[in-house]
Amino acid sequence: MPPAVARLPRNRAGRPVPGNIAWYEADDDGSILVTRNDELGGHITCPCTPGRGTPRFGEQCSDRQRQLMVQRRCGLCTQAIEPTAQLVFIGESDARYYLGPPLHPLCAAYALQVCPVLHAEGERIEVALTQSYALAEDRITAVSADGALRRSAFPFGDLGAHHLAVLEFYLAFPDAPERLTAPTWLAQHDLKLLP
Numbered sequence: 555m556p557p558a559v560a561r562l563p564r565n566r567a568g569r570p571v572p573g574n575i576a577w578y579e580a581d582d583d584g585s586i587l588v589t590r591n592d593e594l595g596g597h598i599t600c601p602c603t604p605g606r607g608t609p610r611f612g613e614q615c616s617d618r619q620r621q622l623m624v625q626r627r628c629g630l631c632t633q634a635i636e637p638t639a640q641l642v643f644i645g646e647s648d649a650r651y652y653l654g655p656p657l658h659p660l661c662a663a664y665a666l667q668v669c670p671v672l673h674a675e676g677e678r679i680e681v682a683l684t685q686s687y688a689l690a691e692d693r694i695t696a697v698s699a700d701g702a703l704r705r706s707a708f709p710f711g712d713l714g715a716h717h718l719a720v721l722e723f724y725l726a727f728p729d730a731p732e733r734l735t736a737p738t739w740l741a742q743h744d745l746k747l748l749p
């Protein structure tokens with residue numbers, strides 16, 4: 555386990571909770587909070603605190619997801635990724651963009667080995683290796699009668715979108731990524747760690 559991962563808050567089973575995961579406290583009624591400022595326009599905000607309440611694996615905190623993406627910090631351990639260092643996105647085959655923040659290679663390798671969902675997907679999970687990525691905005695444009703949210707991608711920082719739609723997450727588009735299936739990449743990774 556990478557040292558920065560060992561310092562993360564844990565769930566009841568003792569498993570470190572990734573930095574991008576949302577936490578719920580007992581008095582949380584599940585409502586979605588929308589606010590507005592000059593920087594982001596309308597946006598969803600999440601007031602949760604890591605380590606307080608219960609983590610919901612598979613659900614990202616909108617505030618921390620956006621911070622991690624913009625600040626080039628690791629979605630698992632939350633530490634900065636050096637500007638010239640390789641980083642990893644985890645997703646489905648040939649994904650054009652990623653909703654999960656970038657990861658340090660060691661953190662990605664750890665996640666692929668311990669996360670039951672990722673582990674079960676095996677060859678269907680792909681890693682995208684790159685040194686840089688561009689961002690776009692995932693905004694909610696409408697709520698249909700049955701409560702389903704309609705979403706559109708907008709350019710990063712597009713002022714027109716501020717009034718049209720509510721920002722929830724950033725989308726990361728890796729620059730010229732090298733793509734490998736997760737098992738293949740892990741096998742290579744282990745080889746590189748040998749003396």
Ligand SMILES: [Zn+2]
Nearest residue numbers: 600601602615
């Ligand atoms: Zn939150």
Ligand SMILES: [Zn+2]
Nearest residue numbers: 628631658661
């Ligand atoms: Zn990390």
